Amino acid sequence: MLRVTALYLFIAAVAGALAGMLWSLATDLPSYTIGTDGSASISERGLTSVFSADAVYSLIGLVLGAGLGLLAWRWFCGRGAVVVALAMAGPLMASLCCWWIGLLLGPDSFPTRVSSAKAGDTVQIDLALHTWTPVMVWVLAALLPVLVISLIRWDAPADGD
Incomplete structure (x- = not known):
């Protein structure tokens, strides 16, 4: 069980790192224009796209979180409540890896x-992320398939019965 758990968490970390690269490439970040008086201004459209990083991160998290949730169910469904803990831990690790790699690859030190x-x-x-909510999207996306499958198969015999 320990090896399979370590493998699952390793897969989650690698998937998160790859997602971080995707997040960095797929996010269209707005720009400020420097005026002749030294002021920085941004268009109204640019202001609305400030949160595009959060939206892209959340969309990636929906897909990857659901995939990690399905993988957790597939590998750990016979272990009872452990599947829930791992379905939360894997996507949380992946989301933090994604965030870290994205910050390393994206522009920084704006001031x-x-x-x-x-x-x-x-x-x-x-x-950058502007709130913690997109991180939780990853976890909730992983828990959704675990919840649905466990409700559908609530009376199915466990593996090995």
């Missing part, structure tokens, strides 16, 4: 870049 920009330059905002 430094803005302060060194010249008039007419555009400066992209940092790739």
